[in-house]
Amino acid sequence: MVSVKFTNVSKRYEDGFEAVKGLDLEVKTGEFLVLLGPSGCGKSTTLRMLAGLEEVTDGEISIDDVTVNHLPAGARGLGMVFQSYALYPHMSVRENLTFGLRMVKGKDRLSDAEIASRVKEAATMLELEDHLYKKPKELSGGQRQRVALGRALIRRPKVLLMDEPLSNLDAELRHQMRHEIRRLHDELGTTTIYVTHDQIEAMTLADRVAILDRGVLQQHAPPLEAYQQPANEFVQSFLCRHLDDLVETANTLLRPGFGANKEV
Ligand SMILES: Nc1ncnc2c1ncn2[C@@H]1O[C@H](COP(=O)(O)OP(=O)(O)O)[C@@H](O)[C@H]1O
Ligand SMILES: [Mg+2]
Incomplete structure (x- = not known):
């Protein structure tokens, strides 16, 4: 089943700058798709058009077979997590998590009991149980990013969109959160589109990676396939060569005698 479809x-x-050009891409229900490419290649623009934060110039975007080009952002059933956590500083973690749910009026409004049960579930899943009554400034960067993730998930979005969500974290935390994001996806099965310029992040998270260069989709394939069968010179150089460089560096470090004469 297809969840999200970009047609031309x-x-x-x-x-006059054309940031995205003739994009054709389908994201299947339950899939974890990573949009990968260098800075400025059009990743955020693509995600923002899907989210309804940016108008589509040409072509069609559909979610669950419904064209959404002219649907307001709030009516698209999406959850978003950005690089900047954008939490409300004066609200507690609990209030931040429930803000979106509490804003809903009328027949779609959840009962207080249901909201409480979702908070409990999200807090357990994201290890925030002990922090529900703290303010964002009392949390670490990783905890803040987990609140941002929880706030998106608590609404049970049809599709979860993430735009470089780990870029502000230090390397160790980024590593840890990357695994947590993948674990959550395996647990919840939410269709996810994740934007990054980081090849390692893309290769370890994705079911399928879609590689962009200067607004044009170059290849979409499972990570291993993209690595073994790059569609063109760009993918070869941006993805494969980069990964090979890392492996080569690691192998050099491990070579017997390497660094033996260096003072430590
Ligand atoms: N509001 C805007 N007006 C003009 N150009 C923009 C605007 N927003 C982004 N761009 C340009 O579009 C290109 C793609 O931007 P973006 O989608 O943010 O790239 P990415 O997220 O891949 O780094 C960049 O060259 C950027 O400078
Ligand atoms: Mg961006």
Whole structure:
């Protein structure tokens, strides 16, 4: 089943710059798709068009077979997590988590009991039980990012969108959160589109990686397939060569005698 479909989607900004060109891409239900490419290649633009934060210049975007080009952001049933956590500083963790649910009026409004049960579930899943009554400034960077993730998930979005969510974290925490995000996905099965410029992040998280260069989709394939059968020179150099460099560096470090004469 297809959850999200881009058909010949283009984005031209007001200054005439074409940030996304003729994008055709389908994301299957339950899939973890990573949009990968260098800075400025159009990843955020693509995600923002899907989220309804940016107008589509040409083409069509659909979610669950419904065209959403003109649907307001709030009506698309999506959850979003950004690089900047954008938590409300004066609200507790609990209030931050439930804000979106509490804003819903009328027949779609959940009961207080249901909201409480979802908070409990999210807090357990994200190890925030002991922090529910703290303010964001009392939390570590990793905990804040978990609140941002919880706030998106608590609404049970049809699709979860993440735009470089780990970029502000230090290397160790990034590593840890990467595994947590994948574990959560395996547990919940939420269709996910994740944007990053980091090849390792993409390769370890994705069911399928979609590689962009200068607004044009270059290849979409499972990580191993993209690595073994790069579609063109760009993928070869941006993805394969980069990974090979890392492996080579690691092998050099491990070579017997390497660094033996260095003072430590
Ligand atoms: N509002 C805007 N007006 C004009 N150009 C923009 C605007 N927003 C982004 N761009 C340009 O579009 C290109 C793609 O941007 P973006 O989607 O943010 O890239 P990425 O997320 O891959 O780094 C960049 O060259 C950027 O400078
Ligand atoms: Mg971006």
